[in-house]
Amino acid sequence: MMNMTAQMMDSSMAMKSMSGLDMAAMQDLIECCSACEQACTVCADDMMAMGMTGMSKCMSMCLDCADMTHTMMRMMLRPSGYDMTVMMAQMDACMKMCMACADECMMHAEMSEECKMCAEACRQCAAACERMMSAMKTMMPLE
Amino acid sequence: MMNMTAQMMDSSMAMKSMSGLDMAAMQDLIECCSACEQACTVCADDMMAMGMTGMSKCMSMCLDCADMTHTMMRMMLRPSGYDMTVMMAQMDACMKMCMACADECMMHAEMSEECKMCAEACRQCAAACERMMSAMKTMMPLE
Amino acid sequence: MMNMTAQMMDSSMAMKSMSGLDMAAMQDLIECCSACEQACTVCADDMMAMGMTGMSKCMSMCLDCADMTHTMMRMMLRPSGYDMTVMMAQMDACMKMCMACADECMMHAEMSEECKMCAEACRQCAAACERMMSAMKTMMPLE
Amino acid sequence: MMNMTAQMMDSSMAMKSMSGLDMAAMQDLIECCSACEQACTVCADDMMAMGMTGMSKCMSMCLDCADMTHTMMRMMLRPSGYDMTVMMAQMDACMKMCMACADECMMHAEMSEECKMCAEACRQCAAACERMMSAMKTMMPLE
Numbered sequence: 001m002m003n004m005t006a007q008m009m010d011s012s013m014a015m016k017s018m019s020g021l022d023m024a025a026m027q028d029l030i031e032c033c034s035a036c037e038q039a040c041t042v043c044a045d046d047m048m049a050m051g052m053t054g055m056s057k058c059m060s061m062c063l064d065c066a067d068m069t070h071t072m073m074r075m076m077l078r079p080s081g082y083d084m085t086v087m088m089a090q091m092d093a094c095m096k097m098c099m100a101c102a103d104e105c106m107m108h109a110e111m112s113e114e115c116k117m118c119a120e121a122c123r124q125c126a127a128a129c130e131r132m133m134s135a136m137k138t139m140m141p142l143e
Numbered sequence: 144m145m146n147m148t149a150q151m152m153d154s155s156m157a158m159k160s161m162s163g164l165d166m167a168a169m170q171d172l173i174e175c176c177s178a179c180e181q182a183c184t185v186c187a188d189d190m191m192a193m194g195m196t197g198m199s200k201c202m203s204m205c206l207d208c209a210d211m212t213h214t215m216m217r218m219m220l221r222p223s224g225y226d227m228t229v230m231m232a233q234m235d236a237c238m239k240m241c242m243a244c245a246d247e248c249m250m251h252a253e254m255s256e257e258c259k260m261c262a263e264a265c266r267q268c269a270a271a272c273e274r275m276m277s278a279m280k281t282m283m284p285l286e
Numbered sequence: 287m288m289n290m291t292a293q294m295m296d297s298s299m300a301m302k303s304m305s306g307l308d309m310a311a312m313q314d315l316i317e318c319c320s321a322c323e324q325a326c327t328v329c330a331d332d333m334m335a336m337g338m339t340g341m342s343k344c345m346s347m348c349l350d351c352a353d354m355t356h357t358m359m360r361m362m363l364r365p366s367g368y369d370m371t372v373m374m375a376q377m378d379a380c381m382k383m384c385m386a387c388a389d390e391c392m393m394h395a396e397m398s399e400e401c402k403m404c405a406e407a408c409r410q411c412a413a414a415c416e417r418m419m420s421a422m423k424t425m426m427p428l429e
Numbered sequence: 430m431m432n433m434t435a436q437m438m439d440s441s442m443a444m445k446s447m448s449g450l451d452m453a454a455m456q457d458l459i460e461c462c463s464a465c466e467q468a469c470t471v472c473a474d475d476m477m478a479m480g481m482t483g484m485s486k487c488m489s490m491c492l493d494c495a496d497m498t499h500t501m502m503r504m505m506l507r508p509s510g511y512d513m514t515v516m517m518a519q520m521d522a523c524m525k526m527c528m529a530c531a532d533e534c535m536m537h538a539e540m541s542e543e544c545k546m547c548a549e550a551c552r553q554c555a556a557a558c559e560r561m562m563s564a565m566k567t568m569m570p571l572e
Contacts, residue, residue, distance in 0.1 A: 013192035049156035060510025081489025093518035203367025224346025299478035335442035
């Protein structure tokens with residue numbers, strides 16, 4: 001069963017002019033970005049509340065990662081504007097951000113359950129970016 | 144079964160210092176905001192692709208609604224910063240935005256399946272704001 | 287001399303269908319929101335780097351304030367979608383957010399120059415919201 | 430004379446642990462991102478109001494560009510989280526987005542003064558990304 005966003009994307013005008021695209025990979029990336037943004041936002045807030053030292057880089061990277069996955073999600077949700085060069089570059093940046101944030105969060109995984117869950121969400125999002133990058137190479141507007 | 148965001152919120156430091164809060168209403172609002180932001184973003188993009196006249200107000204309101212529900216979601220995800228006066232005012236604004244956007248989208252519901260689904264997501268988000276406003280009146284930090 | 291945003295707003299299609307609006311108050315609010323978002327973002331990052339205890343509420347409120355002033359700015363920049371009820375509610379929420387964030391930041395003003403400057407940016411933004419709320423009461427679409 | 434954001438960055442804790450960074454290039458990128466986000470937001474809204482056909486890609490790209498330059502700005506404003514690999518990838522993506530959006534807007538420059546100004550803001554932002562990428566290669570945390 002599809003969720004509402006997938007249904008809307010599926011029946012949208014702009015999507016109908018595309019061919020060869022992998023809707024499952026798109027939907028997966030949208031959901032992973034959304035989950036990653038939420039995880040990073042809660043994780044940063046929890047680190048603030050814990051007030052431990054040495055976590056500034058991790059908090060700041062979580063905030064960056066939340067903003068970047070949010071922008072990645074928004075771009076995926078706007079098929080009218082797809083530009084392959086831009087999308088590939090953005091997915092590359094998003095994947096690198098998620099991997100770096102996962103690494104940083106894993107350093108605090110023993111002290112913080114939030115960091116551990118956040119790292120997992122980041123990894124899943126990085127993997128979704130990678131799959132979409134592979135899929136997008138075969139995804140071109142008909143014209 | 145709880146999703147990851149709900150789990151993270153539940154075990155976060157800041158949440159433990161609150162009492163009397165309605166976690167179900169919070170989680171519901173977070174999910175409704177996320178769904179509404181996605182619906183509004185796709186809906187606006189689809190209206191652009193359709194290129195019909197007379198839809199500028201609807202497109203622009205969908206973009207506003209996407210930004211506002213996103214901010215509402217982010218604020219809910221940061222329990223460390225909860226301030227009741229601010230949260231109540233933001234939920235009131237978000238509820239009014241969602242209702243106005245739903246009304247505007249419903250004017251095009253016969254022409255656009257996307258507008259119809261978007262209106263539904265907006266209504267659900269407005270209702271979630273309303274429930275959370277009721278719940279928040281009884282939600283105070285312990286201190 | 288007007289900056290580019292003011293010039294673009296001034297010559298935009300949607301603005302031409304409005305009457306009685308106070309362009310100076312609008313432009314002022316846009317600039318104050320932008321400055322406030324930047325100040326709050328830097329202030330939160332600096333508090334993270336300082337690693338002092340007891341600042342979690344301030345950091346979290348700065349992040350909320352950055353998101354909210356950003357959304358307020360975006361809404362002002364989209365005249366096609368202006369809805370008076372929604373705009374008034376959002377300005378009210380934004381004003382309350384800025385005032386609460388300014389109060390919180392002022393508690394750390396002696397320890398942190400960043401908090402002091404951030405509080406000032408928040409106050410200016412709250413005042414700009416208030417002026418725009420007064421101005422907007424007389425601002426109606428012609429139709 | 431420095432503006433407030435530049436002053437805040439200059440005196441922030443995280444910036445003091447960096448060496449060899451080009452504060453002028455950083456500040457320039459922050460300002461160009463902010464101006465570009467505003468220009469893209471107004472431009473998209475104006476195209477909606479004009480209601481001309483064939484502009485869906487341009488509108489959608491302007492929205493993407495607004496989100497991306499906003500995220501780029503936020504990341505620059507958080508020195509605690511700087512990671513060179515991530516920042517370089519994000520600047521590359523932002524530069525490509527701005528160039529693609531400028532090209533698209535220039536196609537409508539004769540019909541729309543807003544598109545012309547937006548294209549100019551996009552070009553300046555792309556150039557600022559390029560300068561910062563050069564500068565960042567020599568910018569490393571002390572440790």
